[in-house]
Amino acid sequence: MQGNSMTRRKPRQNSVAPPMYALPSGGGDSNYSGNNQSQSSYNTQSPYSAQPPSYNTQPKRKLGNDNKSMGSSGSFTFPPYIVFLIVVMLSGTIYTFSIYSGANTELKRLQSEKVDQDGRMRNNSRELQRAKHTSRTAKRTLERTKKELDDHIKQIDELEDEHEDVQTEFTQNLENVELDQHKAVEKVSAREVAKCFQREEVFRTRVEDLRHHIQRESRRELVQNFGTGPHRVRLTIIFPDNPQALHIIELEMAPFRLLPHSIYTFMEQVRHGLWDGCSFSKLVDGKLIASPTPATLGTLKEKELKYRFANSKLDIVYFQEYHAKFPHVEMTVGFDGRPGGPDFYINMVCANIFSSRFLKQ
Known part of the structure; x- marks a missing residue:
């Protein structure tokens, strides 16, 4: 590129500045030019010098290129694409920082949720352990109750068998007793039956006599x-x-x-x-x-x-x-x-x- 360059050309130290020439009054050679860029013009000694040469003069630092033919100016300016790149970089940096901040916030939120989930997982694990322990205890209790129930059922069956045996024996004994009573009644003679009826009749007669006696005494009184x-x-x-x-x-x-x-x-x-x-x-x-x-x-x-x-x-x-x-x-x-x-x-x-x-x- 032939425009302004980002580099600065350092002036030479202790160099002799080129003399400046002025045209003599009254005319001069028409072929002479103070701006002649040929090397021979700088080496020609002329009696028409406007200023004496100065030595060891430190030139002022200028920004930009000193070559006037390259279009340099006295003030420094950035090209538009450089400004655009800087703006893009700043925008990208700000966007990156905003994304990083949001990601950091989301990360913290996820970490907090993870801590909560870990706490819930630990609570659920403890609850599960307690539930397992309760289930095992209930299972053992159920097995023990089932065993006791089986024992009770077995005892009930044994008692029912004993009851059936006792009932059968009682029925047989009752039949034997009834048979014995029937035989005993058959053994009673008609005379004994007559005596029983006779005693009952005597008792009724005495009761009736006592009743008549009470009525007679009540009537008299x-x-x-x-x-x-x-x-x-x-x-x-x-x-x-x-x-x-x-x-x-x-x-x-x-x-x-x-x-x-x-x-x-x-x-x-x-x-x-x-x-x-x-x-x-x-x-x-x-x-x-x-x-x-x-x-x-x-x-x-x-x-x-x-x-x-x-x-x-x-x-x-x-x-x-x-x-x-x-x-x-x-x-x-x-x-x-x-x-x-x-x-x-x-x-x-x-x-x-x-x-x-x-x-x-």
Whole structure:
């Protein structure tokens, strides 16, 4: 290239500067030129010198090429392609640094994720180890439980076999016992059977005689103490909601010859004042039941009332008395229970109708 060069030409030291010539006034050789570039022009001595030569003169350093013929200038400038290359290099450097910075950030993020993943992997590994340990423990427990279950099943089978054997033996023994009993019954003579029936008949006769005796004595005591009748009992009733008002219930007894024991027992209870302070406590199956209980339950007086009946030996009748002329119809009175006493009841409805309705339900 013939333009400006990046190198600088060093001036020679201690060299004689070429003399400068000036044209003499008044004309001169037309063929002479101060800018003649031939070598001979520099070596020609002329009496027309404008300045004396100077020696050991240090020339000023100039940027660029000193050769004026090559188009040099006094100021230094970079060519456009150099500037373009510098801009491209700076842009590439900045882009490279930006890519490196982003890559470094991404690398740090990946390293952080790797650390987190390593932590999770370690946690998962520990969890897996614990799960394996738990699984092994559960497996051993399951095997032990299965073994125990097999042992229990085996014991159950053995017990079932023993039960079947015992049941078979029991059935055989029962058959043998029944056979022995049948043989024993066959051995009993007709005379022994007749004796058994005879003893039972004697017992029934004695019970019936005792019953007639109790009725006879009750009839005698009843006539002696209360006369031949008709016998009536008047009850004074007080209701809790109106204690000032008195209500009267009059009970007429059956003829003393028909039901002497029941009538005598009830009359004696009334005569000894055992029903004083008692109450009608409940209504069951159409029967209004009077019992030795006070109006307020759960008190000490309740025990006292029951003790009075038991202490006087009038708490029960010894046997039940019934006569066809006095069925259980509405507004009839009788002892409650079997054989009966001390509670008595008043039939609010016909007992026969109520019983038939109850059986239908």
